[in-house]
Amino acid sequence: MKIDFYALLDQLMQHGSDLGEVFYEDSQSLALTMDDNRMEQVVGGMDAGVGLRLVDRGRTAYTYGNDLSLEALLQLAKSLARHHSGATVKPMPLQSRSAKPAWVKQPPQQQALEEKLNLVRLVNQAARAESPHIRQVKVRYMEQVRQISIANSLGTLASEERTQLVMAVQCVAEKDGLLQTGYEVIGGSQGWEVFSSQDPLRAAAAAASRAARMLSARPAPSGSMPVVLAASAGGTMIHEAVGHGLEADLVWEKLSVYAGKLGQTVASPLISVVDDGTLPTWRGAASFDDEGAPTSRTMLIENGVLKTYLTDWLSSTRLGIAQSGNGRRESYRHQPICRMTNTMILPGEHLPEAIIAETKDGLLVTKMGGGQVNTVNGDFVFEVAEGYLLRDGKVGQAVRGATLVGNGPQVLMDIDRVGSDLGLAIGTCGKNGQGVPVGDAQPTLRIPQMVVGGQ
Secondary structure (H helix, E strand, O other), rough: OOOHHHHHHHHHHHHOEEEEEEEEEEEEEEEEEEEEOOOEEEEEEEEEEEEEEEOOOOEEEEEEOOHHHHHHHHHHHHHHHHHOOOOOOOOOEEEEEEEOOOOOOOOOHHHHHHHHHHHHHEEEHHHOOOOEEEEEEEEEEEEEEEEEEEEEOEEEEEEEEEEEEEEEEEEEEEOOOEEEEEEEEEOOOOOOOOHHOOOOHHHHHHHHHHHHHHHHEEEEEEEEEEEEEEEHOOHHHHHHHHHHHHEHHHHHHHOOOOOOOOEOOOOOOOOOEEEEEEHHHHOOOOOEEOOEEOOOEEEEOOOEEEEEOOOOHHHHHOOOOOOOEEOOOOOOOOEEOOOOOOEEEOOOOOHHHOOOOOOOOEEEEEEEEEEEOOOOOHHHHHEEEEEEEEEOEEEEEEEEEEEEEEEEEHHHHHEEEEEEOOOEOOOOEOOEEEEEEEEEEEOOEEEEEEEEEEO
């Protein structure tokens, strides 16, 4: 579909505005779900549409539609523009850039459906074969290929093909009436080749064995104790307890504990935090954000000092700081907002095994679950999906039902060991009713004292 971007921008700017924008998307998707040994869902879809945005003196007007005829889109632009009353502003000439990431080797839509169905069945079998205590297995395969183009009145015209592929496995184990779950997800901004580097059968076995191991775990103790977060725990803490607070729209609205703290020490000198949308194959990777700005490697916290925030066009204009390429949206139905891409604590110099050996007693967290955070003050509560007691510097008995309670900025200040490893987790981040693909990563970390909820 060929869209006359300049004609739409010209219509949008008929009554003036600081920014006019056109976002075009054409996507194909497929979702397969196998549950309780039955293929419950085989759903494919196509969608295409255009979102139009006007920003004037900090106020945003947004509309969208999927009638892609020029007449319908011009009428949509006219209806949006008439809410403004300024003088006509001519859009800048469009400078076109396009990208098709070279790391996507085997587009998933080129693989036969039967091959995908067979893989889902094999993953289900691998999970069930791991333990006789496995009672339920749910396998979900998802792929999406999006063609997007973004044009704005400042002269940007950026186009990109984006591919996402994810395989998720959830297992339930049961013994004597006790139920425990295990979950693993693999994938990224890749095609079918992702399964060459990330083994789906191994992911299935890992999910099932975790569920089975937790059946013999003792209830977690409660109290204040040292906590070691293994790299395998993923970056849930950095994403939830820290990352959202570094998004510039929340900073502008004074809904972030990090507002007004640029240049200040906000973490241990061992801690450096980066958001990087340029990392090939990582789930949050792209060449451009959803406003057409190039993605970047943004040093947010360097050796404990807050350097900048994650910005979209509007927040960078308001705060007077550089645009970092973090304006993201779920689809053409949504306006862009500040979002993380791939966020991580950079590795340090401590050997992971040495960190454990130096921690005489405490809790080792090898897998994080869900959680909640208050971005205004940084307080959080996280579930521990898999954890072990540390005794005399050695890994002891597994525990279940643990939660981590704390304050994000305080935890960053308290960390006294940062491992030389790095563990990656992938997911879909929700904010303001939108979900976008992200990656989170962290090395092994030690917090000398932290509140653990348990029995």
